Amino acid sequence: MSNLNESYMKINSIVLGLAVLTVWMSLGSCDRESAVTDVQSPDFTGQLTQQEIDGGVMTPEILWKFGRIGEHRLSPDGRVVVYTVSRYNADTEERITDIFTVTASGTDLMKLTGSDGVCFNPRWKPGTGELGYLSDASGEVQLWEMDINGEEKRQVSEIKGGINGFEYSPDGSRILYLKEVKFRATTTEQYPDLPKADVRIIDELMYRHWDHWEDAFVSHIFVADLTDEGLSGSKDIMEGEPYEAPLSPWFDQAEITWNADGTAIAYSCKKMSANEYAVSTDADIYIYSLDSGNTINITEGMPGYDKYPAFSPDGRMVAWQSMETPGFEADKERLMVMDLDEMKPRYLTEAYDGNVKNLEWSDDNQRIWFITGQQATYQVGSIGVDSMDIEILTDGMHDITSFQVAEGVMTVSRMSMQMATELYRMDADTGELSPITFVNKQIYDHIEMGEVRSRWVPTTDGKEMLVWVIYPPGFDTTKQYPALLYCQGGPQSAVSQFFSYRWNFQMMAAGDYIVVAPNRRGLPTFGQEWNDQISTDYGGQNMRDYLAAIDEVAAEPYVDEERLGAVGASYGGYSVFYLAGIHEGRFKTFISHCGIFNMESMYTETEEVFFVHHDNGGAYWEEPKPRNYRFSPHLKVSEWDTPILVISGEYDFRIPYTQSMQAFNAAQLLGIESKLLIFPEESHFVLSPQSSILWQREFRGWLDRYLK
Numbered sequence: 257m258s259n260l261n262e263s264y265m266k267i268n269s270i271v272l273g274l275a276v277l278t279v280w281m282s283l284g285s286c287d288r289e290s291a292v293t294d295v296q297s298p299d300f301t302g303q304l305t306q307q308e309i310d311g312g313v314m315t316p317e318i319l320w321k322f323g324r325i326g327e328h329r330l331s332p333d334g335r336v337v338v339y340t341v342s343r344y345n346a347d348t349e350e351r352i353t354d355i356f357t358v359t360a361s362g363t364d365l366m367k368l369t370g371s372d373g374v375c376f377n378p379r380w381k382p383g384t385g386e387l388g389y390l391s392d393a394s395g396e397v398q399l400w401e402m403d404i405n406g407e408e409k410r411q412v413s414e415i416k417g418g419i420n421g422f423e424y425s426p427d428g429s430r431i432l433y434l435k436e437v438k439f440r441a442t443t444t445e446q447y448p449d450l451p452k453a454d455v456r457i458i459d460e461l462m463y464r465h466w467d468h469w470e471d472a473f474v475s476h477i478f479v480a481d482l483t484d485e486g487l488s489g490s491k492d493i494m495e496g497e498p499y500e501a502p503l504s505p506w507f508d509q510a511e512i513t514w515n516a517d518g519t520a521i522a523y524s525c526k527k528m529s530a531n532e533y534a535v536s537t538d539a540d541i542y543i544y545s546l547d548s549g550n551t552i553n554i555t556e557g558m559p560g561y562d563k564y565p566a567f568s569p570d571g572r573m574v575a576w577q578s579m580e581t582p583g584f585e586a587d588k589e590r591l592m593v594m595d596l597d598e599m600k601p602r603y604l605t606e607a608y609d610g611n612v613k614n615l616e617w618s619d620d621n622q623r624i625w626f627i628t629g630q631q632a633t634y635q636v637g638s639i640g641v642d643s644m645d646i647e648i649l650t651d652g653m654h655d656i657t658s659f660q661v662a663e664g665v666m667t668v669s670r671m672s673m674q675m676a677t678e679l680y681r682m683d684a685d686t687g688e689l690s691p692i693t694f695v696n697k698q699i700y701d702h703i704e705m706g707e708v709r710s711r712w713v714p715t716t717d718g719k720e721m722l723v724w725v726i727y728p729p730g731f732d733t734t735k736q737y738p739a740l741l742y743c744q745g746g747p748q749s750a751v752s753q754f755f756s757y758r759w760n761f762q763m764m765a766a767g768d769y770i771v772v773a774p775n776r777r778g779l780p781t782f783g784q785e786w787n788d789q790i791s792t793d794y795g796g797q798n799m800r801d802y803l804a805a806i807d808e809v810a811a812e813p814y815v816d817e818e819r820l821g822a823v824g825a826s827y828g829g830y831s832v833f834y835l836a837g838i839h840e841g842r843f844k845t846f847i848s849h850c851g852i853f854n855m856e857s858m859y860t861e862t863e864e865v866f867f868v869h870h871d872n873g874g875a876y877w878e879e880p881k882p883r884n885y886r887f888s889p890h891l892k893v894s895e896w897d898t899p900i901l902v903i904s905g906e907y908d909f910r911i912p913y914t915q916s917m918q919a920f921n922a923a924q925l926l927g928i929e930s931k932l933l934i935f936p937e938e939s940h941f942v943l944s945p946q947s948s949i950l951w952q953r954e955f956r957g958w959l960d961r962y963l964k
Contacts, residue, residue: 309702313729313766316952318703319757320346320945323695325669325677326353327658331380334665335360336404337679337692338368338378338387346945355389357404360665360681362692368406375400377421377509382428388412390422399431399487413487420475421509424482425518430546431482432493432512432521436473439498461534464909465863466505467939474500477512477523479546493521493544493551501525503539503563510614515567515574520545522565522574527553534865537561537583541576543596554594555601560587566615566624572596573641575604575615575624583866584791586748588784589613591626593641604644609783612637616661625666627656629781632710632722632752636668636682650687653708655753667692672753673726673761674705704729706765708753713774713808716800722782723805724751726761726771736816738963740764741806741843742773743824743831747790747798747871750781758941758948759825767956769963770815774805792873794855795834795887802831806842818844819963823955825849826911826940830889833919836900837892845962846900847955850911850940853919855888861912893922899929901958903951905938931958 308318321343328339337360342353353374358365368387369375374397377390381401391400394411396418402409413419415435422433444451456469463470476494480487494501501523502511511524526539540555541562555562560579567574573595579587589611591604604624605612612626623638630648634655637648650656657677659668666682670689676696680689707727712720728737742761744751751773764771775782777798778790790798802822810817822843824832829851836846852858856876859868869875873882900923904916913934923930933954935947942951 303698304702311703313703314705314760314762315766316763316949317346318699319760319763319952320344320949322676322699322757324757325679325693325695326376327378328660328667328669328679329378329380330360330660330662330665330667331385332382332662334663337660337667338380339679339693340376340378341695342374344945346949349945355387355406358679358692360667360692362681362690365693366406368402379422379424382424382426384428388422388424388431390419392418399433412482415487415490420507423509423512423514425514426516427518429482430518431480431487432514433478433480434475434502434507434509434512435478437476437492438472439474440472442472460530461865462530462863466909467907468505468909474498475502475504475507477501477521477544479521494525497527499525499527511563511565513565513567516569516571519547520567522567524563524565534863535583535869537579537585537866539563541565541574543574554596554599558601560584562592564613564615566617568617568621569619570621573621575617577613577615581870583870585864585867585870586746586780586787588787591615591624591639593624604639604641605646607644608639608646611780612639614658616659618661625659625661627659629750629752632724632750632775632779632781634752634781636666636687649684650682650689652689653710653753671755673708673724673755675700676755705762707731708761711808713805715777715797715804717797721801721805722775723809724761724771724773724775725809726765726773728765728768728770731814733814736814737768737770738819738821738959739770739772739806739810739815740959741802741820741822741835742771743802743822743828743835744773744776744779745824745826745828747778747794747827747830748780748787750779751775752781758951763952764823767959769959770809772806772809774801776801776805791871792882792884793887794830794871794884795838799831799834799838802835803839803842810842821845821847821959821963823847823849823959824851826851829911829916832900833889834887834892836898837889837895839898843898845959846898847903847958848900848916848919849903850905850908850913851902851915851919852889852911853915853922854890855885857918858911858915861914863909890918890922893919893926896923896926896928899958899962901931901933901954903933903935903942903954905935905940905942907937907939910940 326340328337336357338357340353344351352371353376354369355375355378356367373392375391379388381388388401390397399413400411420434422431476492478490478492480490502508513522521544524539538559539561540553542551544551559582562578565574565576575593578590578592581587591612592601594601610628612628614627616625625638628637635650639646654670654672656668656670666684668680668682669677670680671677679692682689706729709725711723713723715721761771780787820843822832822835829848832846832848833851833853872884876885902916902920904913906913920932942948
């Protein structure tokens, strides 16, 4: 796709997580800024207005002043951390991403780049103590290098069209980089006499994905020699292939890696036709040899997702994440290891009822570090390659989202519902975390966060469900508060200790609402059986789980059971639509963002057909029709009787905005108080500052209208 630079950076600013920092402040144009405070916090003096300080709680405007830490990298000697910090000016919607360093003990903070553009993808250059990074300072994203003090900046690459990511080879003599390549003629080239014709000519599926229309370009992996004069001998290791790596729609560079001696590159790819791509999750691990130029598929015959390869330090083995079930994007993430001499995969986590991700080998090739879910939190663990013994090394109410290991030092990125991502040093023996950064200290100094508590709620089928309850700042047990049932998306995505820049629990609680966030059926971190139950049962047990959670919390004396609302996005938006037809008067209002309304039309509107095919149990035209279609919200719309706000984005190709239009139109025709927000330039997520602030104002205004 021709907008890959923009899409790659935009997508990586949201997930998995949350890859960049967004605070607007006046830092000037200097190339270096140094500050040392109690926990290494840059000086954000004057960032909050007096009105925001006096308010003392989260607001949409304050949320867009938060710093969002992106990726971090630990130096090979384990002494220094390099990381990115991005920020937005909500008035101009300009984003700036800068690069910082700090010691692994949290001292000597330095700002290395000059707040004059986007600088990202920082990497330690092997054997030099220098840093490489990507910057758009020249007008296109190119590879730059600088010394560890942020001085002597120099542009290394001059690749037409720019690049989207890079990695040094282990000895620093080469790089791999990501670039778009053209694989078919454009419409203008097909009809050169019609230069003003505007049409998309489509003859196969996957013509659009997530938030972009597919065009004549795909992302490929290139290898080049790196010398003092720059890059030379660039080679496309996927030349002639109409496939993309990393995989769309996330374009996660972590899917590509060098082996230890820099002679091979492993990567994930779905090498199949577009129609096959739409119905399959069969991504494979490929290894390209730089010496021979040959590529081999080491996961042939494994029909699910195989991604994120990681070579052992001795180069003898490769580990990766693997899903077994074809077409099931939320299957168990297994840890597989293959001895490259034997070429037979071993399933290391077969006895472990949990997922693993972010794989990292120990220096002695004996253990693999990973991140795993534990009852709606994410922790660091490790497993013995031969013994297969598993240790969970951290605990607590937090999500660890990434980590780095070097010379016995481990650093992690950590978030919780009360704090955005910060960097910590981890004691590998005790799991104890010590803060390295405190990017948003000056915000936390002036606003109060609501308390987060966990409670176990009995379900209707005799099980126990973890429910997070977020209380308003200054919570008073003698008062009565309205409450919101938060319905999670996914549908298989844990309500973990995430800090969201969209569906932010502290923002909801700051409006004097109690937020009830259940880990209902279908969510990971509670074992695969709990996760898998929701497939083909969208309107079944998980709906009863929702109601069990809100009923129990609503029975508390400090909750006004006459002022309950339900809100959610994606599958959570579907949940809201479905609950609107079965809630029996519990709720006084609903908000649905990008929800499924008609499951039959959704089957042929969405792009990744494998998702709806697996979760519905087949196509709606099959005989007998799969039972999940009976849970389509449009079939219960005659039971709707409650005000509803419906929201969508025109660039949402996962759950197209026409689903939201159907729901709103039905509500209007039924005479139900309703409002529709359509964001023409937004996708499944509302990402631009001013649209996001408007979204939050409308969200809060709607709730206040019906619950206060």
